Amino acid sequence: MTSTSSAKQSLLEDCLNWAKSNGAIIDDKIEFKLTESSGFSAFTTEKIVPDSSSPLIQIPKQLLITKDLALTHFNNPSSNDISNTSWTQLYLANLKFNNKNPPKESEFFKPYLNLLSFADSYQFPFFWNYNDLQHLKGTDLLIRINYTLRNLINEWKTMLTQLNIPLYDPDILTIHADNHLNDYINEFFLKFKNKKDSNLPPWNSFLAYLWSYCIFLSRAFPELILHEQEQEQEDDSLNQVDLNSVFLFPIVDLLNHSNNSNVIWNLNPNDKNSICFNTIDPIEKSQELFNNYGNKSTEDFLLSYGFILKEETPFDYASLTLRLDKSIIQNLKNFGLGLNDNFIVGDDKDTVQFKLFKTINNKNKLERDQLINLFGYLNKLTTEKNLNFRSVLQGLDQLTDILQQKIEITTKLSKLPMTKNSDQCHFQIIKNYINIQKKLFIGKSESIQRYQKKLISSKDPTLFNVLSFKTILKLDQLFANSILLTLGVRNYDDIIKKDCLNDIIMLWLVRISNRNNYKKKLPFELPDFIPQTFETISKNIIIEKDDVMELMTFYNKYFPQLKNSIPELYGIGEWGIRQFVVADAVIDSLVWQRKVNNEAYFIEDKTVTKNNIIF
């Protein structure tokens, strides 16, 4: 045992004794130890069989650090957009770091405060230097880190100013570049990290507040559990409970996390002055006793707890942050498919943030559907009243492009070598995180491909009709021969190579509009929606001079040459430029060209609703 670990072990003993001497009850079958991989941890000395009447850990309320203590200490400050949790964080910084004039409770909490190590906060990315963090450049995590730091600096300044307490390091307010901010915090941190606990940062420094914020992020419990039974008795009491308030729960906060742990935290039904922790599942002898911090993603674990799980977590997600014109966000909200306010973030409310969950379940399905709706909306023609399958399929291509960029960014990041001055341990965590993100983006991109494939191969006409242009070329031999003769294209691949797909679809559409003029009937069954759309557009379209001008080059390229060389096809019916303006509009409203293989499909214009979208 090193001297540091034996010192920590003795701090642990002091804290356990403090808790017990103040009424805490800890089951004899639990033993706390210091481990190399995850700090203080609890283990069973005998098999534990859950018993709801006898909790494993019971902590009197007086040992908790709550918002009430904080608000009383600061004389109930007016809130001014500052949450109760922020005041409680400032209170903890005051308890831990104020040597000269500490809050009166500071002495009482000392054994617990001593366990909350300042040096250990180096695990949180908020304290890392720019050399470490540059390996996250282009990820949402780096945006979240710096966005959070800026918010914290603001609330720290607001609270101290309100209390008439000078800011220890006002310089931090003038640092504008994020990389400088990261280095400033890191240097300030390292200055204190290696010193003894007697030489900690001043309580009114930003560093002290940031430390306290991380302690709450990684150890706090929701205050709601302190009010559980009151709520059941009195409906009104829920309104008085601040749902976002949290408290520190000594001893129980020494338990590490496992996704598989099934536990309960509650007010003691027999003694409302204490809070309990219990397990729901039995635990074998010599196993670690875990808490469960909730269904968190790797990114959340890294940001809020400074570690990532060894095993993959089903709750993983990658986030997608999109900045959009505010009017688009407003229109989308008005559109009816509902863009939930939860997804709109940022001070300017011009950004939407979605989570791409690894595993889709009933809870997060809505978020996935909203994202698909958003991209469908962005690809909707202004003339279309509703979302249809074409706009959704096209939107999914656009989403795939964005995912592809994310895959490229994460691939690049995963190959970056460690730089000078970056920490080996931080580097390794970032690498693992980046690889998990990359896998998530690849997985989502593949699932979009599968979904698109499933939609276009759907044979359910109640959903929508679909016809691929490749199939059309196989069925309509006369037309296929005509383009072979005139353009020299033998098959679909040639069309793509020669970049003339749009021209050929236009020619085919005009042929279809003339279908009743040919002596021979079409040699295949044509779905009604294609000629019908042509007719509807033809009836309603108002053709401007510019529309004609735009198509002149195209038209002159093919006419009258086609009419002269293949009159049996291009000399029958109407082949004027008007027909092509209509065909162009039909393509806009019906044709989707799939990004992965360039295949073009005619997609019937059917409204996508909650009931007919399939995943």
Ligand SMILES: C[S@@+](CC[C@H](N)C(=O)[O-])C[C@H]1O[C@@H](n2cnc3c(N)ncnc32)[C@H](O)[C@@H]1O
């Ligand atoms: C609530 S505390 C748990 C007690 C902590 N081990 C300690 O030493 O104080 C949360 C911290 O424990 C560590 N931790 C929790 N669960 C872990 C796990 N499954 N693997 C690694 N570290 C974990 C992380 O450092 C995290 O920030």
